[in-house]
Amino acid sequence: MNRAPQPINPREPIPAAASERRRNPYLAFATRAGAGIAVVAFILWRVDARPVFHALARERIGWFAAAIAVYLAGQILSTWRWRLLAKIAALGGPFHEYLAYYFIGMFTNLFVPGLIGGDAVRALYLGRRQNRMGAAVASVIYDRGIGFAALFWFAAAMAPTIRAVTLPPSLSRAVEIAGVVTFAGWLASPIMARVGAAFGGRLGGFVEPILPYLRNPLATIPAAILSIILQASIAFAQYLIARGLGLNAPLTVFLLCVPIANVAASLPVTLNGLGVREAAYLVLFGYAGIARPEAIALGLLWFSATTLAGLTGLIAFITTKLPTPADETFTPFEVSDGAAPIRHGG
Numbered sequence: 358m359n360r361a362p363q364p365i366n367p368r369e370p371i372p373a374a375a376s377e378r379r380r381n382p383y384l385a386f387a388t389r390a391g392a393g394i395a396v397v398a399f400i401l402w403r404v405d406a407r408p409v410f411h412a413l414a415r416e417r418i419g420w421f422a423a424a425i426a427v428y429l430a431g432q433i434l435s436t437w438r439w440r441l442l443a444k445i446a447a448l449g450g451p452f453h454e455y456l457a458y459y460f461i462g463m464f465t466n467l468f469v470p471g472l473i474g475g476d477a478v479r480a481l482y483l484g485r486r487q488n489r490m491g492a493a494v495a496s497v498i499y500d501r502g503i504g505f506a507a508l509f510w511f512a513a514a515m516a517p518t519i520r521a522v523t524l525p526p527s528l529s530r531a532v533e534i535a536g537v538v539t540f541a542g543w544l545a546s547p548i549m550a551r552v553g554a555a556f557g558g559r560l561g562g563f564v565e566p567i568l569p570y571l572r573n574p575l576a577t578i579p580a581a582i583l584s585i586i587l588q589a590s591i592a593f594a595q596y597l598i599a600r601g602l603g604l605n606a607p608l609t610v611f612l613l614c615v616p617i618a619n620v621a622a623s624l625p626v627t628l629n630g631l632g633v634r635e636a637a638y639l640v641l642f643g644y645a646g647i648a649r650p651e652a653i654a655l656g657l658l659w660f661s662a663t664t665l666a667g668l669t670g671l672i673a674f675i676t677t678k679l680p681t682p683a684d685e686t687f688t689p690f691e692v693s694d695g696a697a698p699i700r701h702g703g
Contacts, residue, residue: 404639408650409657412602416658420601424659427594428666431587432463435504438583439479442503443496445576446569448487457673458482464670476501485680495566503577507584509539512616519613521606522645532617543581546571588616598658602651606642614641618656634660 436459440452461482462475476497484493513536516529550571553564570577592615596608618637635656642652 412654417601424594424597431590446492460670460673491566511588515613
């Protein structure tokens with residue numbers, strides 16, 4: 358049985374830690390953005406920026422646009438994954454709503470300080486629309502979690518099978534271990550669910566919405582498959598950018614190097630992995646024989662492509678109304694996309 362959301366008392370004082378986080382979000386954002394710019398500047402200083410700029414100027418617009426198109430197709434795939442996971446928690450709604458919320462999250466991530474700004478926004482939209490905020494937050498958390506897990510699985514599967522790049526044994530072993538550990542954790546999620554179900558109080562209320570995903574990991578297999586396809590599409594998009602640079606490296610190089618670099622870039626150190634990704638590319642693509650200027654240019658072009666793709670979310674941001682908690686047109690359960698909504702008063 359779902360717990361009724363507790364109203365927020367506006368007179369209740371905000372805890373000091375929460376208040377501090379609210380006062381300093383822009384400082385955290387500026388710190389991460391500044392760190393990324395500093396890393397890129399250091400790399401350009403060490404490598405010599407002129408060849409990098411020459412490489413950037415060589416990029417052909419057609420290949421760059423194709424990479425953006427592939428990335429956007431991947432975001433639509435991600436939306437499908439999120440909707441599949443939301444259904445596990447009995448959250449309904451047509452696909453176009455999830456698509457709008459997902460692209461609003463993409464757009465928000467470009468400007469809102471914090472690690473999970475876009476995720477929080479799409480959880481807010483879905484939670485208000487369905488009047489089930491806890492389940493909506495859980496769907497977003499698990500959507501992000503299965504995406505990270507698939508990233509580790511994909512990298513671990515590529516490391517021992519692709520011979521176009523010779524990685525140091527220690528790096529290959531670390532990638533493979535990370536993949537095995539995350540896969541074992543996914544399989545062991547029913548045990549975690551039994552432990553989580555025993556929690557009570559506020560902690561139990563926090564854990565409860567995520568239990569449907571932990572109890573039945575087999576139900577999340579379609580989402581995991583979509584996540585693996587998404588990782589392959591991201592590698593393919595960067596292969597297209599490389600072709601635009603005039604590089605002739607095989608696709609297998611990107612299927613191996615890009616997921617490993619994305620593991621590093623996913624760390625919340627800089628803004629969208631800026632600088633961290635370029636440093637990882639410098640090392641990983643170096644093992645594949647790609648020159649340093651081209652490797653750095655590839656990372657910067659990918660950052661630019663994802664930023665431009667995120668700007669497309671402006672359309673959804675402008676045209677989609679933020680649902681109100683008492684919106685009486687929300688559909689808590691959906692039989693089919695064409696079914697009439699179930700209305701609730703109040």
